[in-house]
Each structure stands twice: as C-alpha cells, then as structure tokens.
C-alpha cells in the first residue's frame with residue numbers, strides 16, 4: 126500500500142523553478158530515501174509533503190489525505206524532524222519530550238522513548254549540554270513521540286562523527302522495524318546505500334531515477350571489476366570468458382582483471398572453485414551510487 130503519492134509536484138520562488146513536475150510514491154513499511162546534491166529541491170519537496178509548504182501545482186496524498194487541506198488530521202499521524210530543528214539551550218530532555226507529546230491527542234509515553242533511544246541518563250540534562258549524537262537521538266525521539274505512521278527525517282547525520290552516524294543508522298533501522306514508514310532526506314550516498322529500500326534521486330528540481338540502491342547502480346549499466354592473482358598457471362580467458370555477466374578478462378601485470386555486470390563475481394568464484402584454480406589477493410571494486418549519479422546526470426556530485 127502506498128502511504129505517500131506525489132504526482133507532478135511543482136514549486137516556484139519568484140522566477141526560479143525549484144520543483145519541476147516531481148512524482149514518486151512511498152510504500153508502507155519502507156525506508157524511502159530522497160537523495161540529491163545541495164539545492165536539488167529535496168527539502169522543498171518533503172516540506173510540501175509534510176504540509177509545511179504549499180505547492181504551486183500537482184497533487185500530494187499522505188495516508189490518503191491532502192496535506193494542504195487535512196492539515197490537522199494528518200499532523201496526528203506523521204512525525205517530522207526538520208533539517209534545522211533547534212530547541213532552547215536550557216530545556217531539559219524530558220521537558221522537550223513532554224512538550225512535544227502535548228501536541229498530540231494520543232502520544233506515546235515519552236519515558237519509553239527515553240529508554241529506547243539511550244537517553245535515560247540524560248533525562249534531566251539540558252539540551253545545550255548534549256553531544257551531537259545525543260541531540261540527534263532526541264530529535265528522532267521527538268519525531269516519534271506522537272506515535273506516527275510515517276516519520277520524516279531530514280539530514281539527520283550531518284555534522285556527526287562516523288561512529289555517531291553508525292549508531293544513528295542502527296536506530297533508524299529500528300524505527301522501521303517498529304512498523305513506521307521512514308522518509309529519509311540525505312545528501313550522503315553511503316547513508317542511503319546502507320539504509321534505504323528505495324531512493325528517489327533528485328537533481329535540479331527533478332527526479333532522475335527511483336529504484337533500490339542496487340537497482341540504481343545496476344540500472345546505469347555500470348560494470349564492476351574483480352582482480353586476483355593466480356596461484357598456478359592457467360588461462361583465465363578460456364576459463365572465465367563465458368561466465369554469465371562477464372564482459373572482459375584481461376591481465377594487469379600479475380593480476381587477472383575480470384569485468385562484468387550484476388552478480389558475476391559469485392559465478393566467477395564458483396567457476397574457479399570447480400576447476401580447482403586457487404587465487405590470492407582477490408578484490409572486488411563495486412560501483413557505487415556516485416557512479417550511478419554520474420551516469421544519470423552526466424555530472425559528478427556537487428556538494
């Protein structure tokens with residue numbers, strides 16, 4: 126079931142077109158990524174979906190409701206973490222949760238959230254004294270306190286160190302495991318590859334592709350390479366040339382380089398094993414979303 130349906134969404138500021146006919150849908154229970162460089166229109170699109178900005182054209186339905194018209198009903202069912210959410214420095218963690226809970230008719234017990242999000246010992250701490258990671262965990266907890274069916278998380282890990290980012294990723298997976306559909310706005314490709322079931326790639330106010338991260342990479346026709354050293358003489362061209370997915374077998378010094386598409390590496394490894402050919406220094410250079418973005422737009426990422 127689609128929980129979000131966006132069709133032909135347009136938004137202009139003065140003479141500038143920010144969104145130019147954007148369409149996508151989000152299915153129940155998925156983590157849906159909105160990926161694109163700075164200024165691509167991601168936040169504008171998501172804020173139109175949340176009902177915070179009014180589109181100039183197109184239709185938006187969230188849980189069957191029109192965010193422009195059914196604002197209050199919808200607000201009870203979605204949780205929003207805005208890109209630049211801020212709280213007063215002096216507010217305590219529990220006070221912020223209690224305040225946010227008061228906005229909803231049937232909120233969750235925030236004491237549970239404080240436990241779940243590892244903030245129990247920070248319950249009485251002031252916002253200004255929290256670390257970056259703790260602040261982000263609080264923002265997620267605040268987005269969930271209304272017991273939403275859909276949570277919108279915008280640039281959640283910007284400014285966090287690598288370890289705090291990883292912790293946040295695990296927590297986002299947990300949100301989905303609890304049955305909440307997650308819309309994740311990000312300009313980090315690794316984050317989107319790790320977390321998202323499907324991704325809409327934004328570029329200059331348009332969507333250039335919607336697919337799973339693997340589908341985006343494969344869909345661009347990008348080839349991967351695997352490299353290894355043979356431990357005994359063999360003719361790799363004859364041995365591997367007809368393996369499904371393989372498009373080329375060459376040599377680079379001591380190394381054999383096999384180029385191909387899809388899951389050819391598994392088939393190559395199986396063929397080598399069947400012929401008892403031992404290899405060492407095996408390395409697979411996978412294509413990434415960076416390569417997919419380049420193939421889709423003809424440009425490299427411009428952050």
Ligand SMILES: Nc1ncnc2c1ncn2[C@@H]1O[C@H](COP(=O)(O)OP(=O)(O)OP(=O)(O)O)[C@@H](O)[C@H]1O
Nearest residue numbers: 138143161162163164165166167168169170208312
């Ligand atoms: N209220 C506004 N008035 C005028 N222009 C705006 C307004 N809000 C956004 N813009 C412009 O719209 C464009 C898209 O902004 P948006 O924040 O949606 O991009 P984004 O993809 O989310 O980028 P970022 O990752 O930097 O937030 C930018 O050029 C921005 O300057």
